[in-house]
Amino acid sequence: MQLDLDTKVIVLAAGLLLLWALVLGVLKYRQMSTSTDGTAHRYVDIAHRAALMYSFAALVLAVLAQFSAWSVTVDLVAASVVLVFFVGAILSYTVHGIRRDTENQFVHPVAGTHLFMVLLIVGEIGGTAVLVVGFALEQFVRPN
Template identity: 50%
Template structure:
């Protein structure tokens, strides 16, 4: 069997691909101008890509089966808890915020 994060990377990439199609359709029907729609789509996609990249790195390194478990490992290094917290809060805000802007533009 594949390492845990190789499986997670694969599944997440498939789900994020579908999410990108949803964002695209929302942007097409949004009443906001192109610049607003671009940012509302780009921010979540950047976070989607960064999440998949993180999963791939953990899969290659085989360093954890839970990236949110303390201490936060990346290979032989330990990442600061504050860094992980800020990243996760930014990810949630970026993904939810982008979707919210697009939904507001459609409704």
Template identity: 55%
Template sequence: MDLGIDTRLTLLVTGLIFLSALLLGVWKYHGIRTSPSGVAHVYVDIAHRAALMYSFAGVLLAVFTELSAWPTAVNLIADLIVLAFFVGAIASYVLHGARRDTTNQFAGAVPAALRLSMYGLIAGEVGGFLVLFTGFLAGQF
């Protein structure tokens, strides 16, 4: 089977995200075992679950990429934008889990930089997927 470079790179990043999910699961387990309350820090748990879900979402991106009618460069840029936001979200959860500095990063006054990054995340993830999805539709119909 000859997969396009866009699909192969998407699967590579997705595999790394899945590997990070497995390693975050070890950290979560350690938190559960050593915590008096029997639970890991909320952001360790969120990081683990997000990495698992994003890894499977990445496989879905790869399928739409492979079936897209758009040029390889367009698909790859769309994939990398979505995957960059996935990785960025996981990294922010890991940071909060390591710092144990909050149980809700949106509680209280939300800094402008965080609000702007959330708008970027929305535009990047939804927009990137729409590029791939419309490429799939164009290729199928």
């Protein structure tokens, strides 16, 4: 069975997120092996775990998109919004972990942090909701 374009793109994104997580695991190991207490910076650890979890979450998005009632375009846009915020979060964690500039990015947030968080909440929940509704419609309301 050939996958639809939306699903192909989302699965590719999942694979890239997994690769990123594995590379972050190397950074985490490096920091652990060179630190006096045997730990990596908090945000390197968070970035590593987030990338791992988001890679598998992306696979859920791919399945929802593949079996959705919506068009490939609608599913791809909805999933892309979610994936962009996944990447943004991992990137932010990675930068803080490499720079070692904070232990909590919300204690002294940079300009735009709270706006980004609101957009992330709306984007991730909204995009995922679009995919879940499309899946539910196709699989339960309009079954073949």
